[in-house]
Amino acid sequence: GENVEQHPSTLSVQEGDSAVIKCTYSDSASNYFPWYKQELGKRPQLIIDIRSNVGEKKDQRIAVTLNKTAKHFSLHITETQPEDSAVYFCAAVPGGGSYIPTFGRGTSLIVHP
């Protein structure tokens, strides 16, 4: 089955800096890669996603890149703000047969004012 590795587990930045979170996946059949943000005690919520037919997607301060050959994808947050502090999860979803998202272990992002 799919295996998703996520790094780092904790990321501490100053307000205004950029943050990068990286994930690798093992199943070449995965073709959908969502990123979720989970604030303390709340449900995970989708913030951005990318499909395997594109290499990059951007939404305001958030961008995701995908390298299918290397089987890795990354989340980039620019001009970080304290409200960006949360746990971020990457996931990989196979395109055939099983459509079950497999999640990384999460990155706790702390943005210091």
Next chain:
Amino acid sequence: GAGVSQSPRYKVAKRGQDVALRCDPISGHVSLFWYQQALGQGPEFLTYFQNEAQLDKSGLPSDRFFAERPEGSVSTLKIQRTQQEDSAVYLCASSLRHPNTEAFFGQGTRLTVV
């Protein structure tokens, strides 16, 4: 409803007790997933339904865990003879269709086995 609803939000069970966790997905959503989230970890897959059919239950940790979705809407995750290692947040998610559309999560049920 506006989103995925789970109940109860919190459950404390004595070791050996049976529990039932409920998930109300978004109306019309075909796919329903159950995940287990331990403290500080990512969601771990338990089981998956497409309508009323349970297509994958490979993540259920033991035969004490059972899930159903008899009418293709509400789902129940049942844990029999709870153990301390079952303590976790149980998340339910639903998505509209295949393939590869956004999964919407409920707020989860925090189960504590004492």
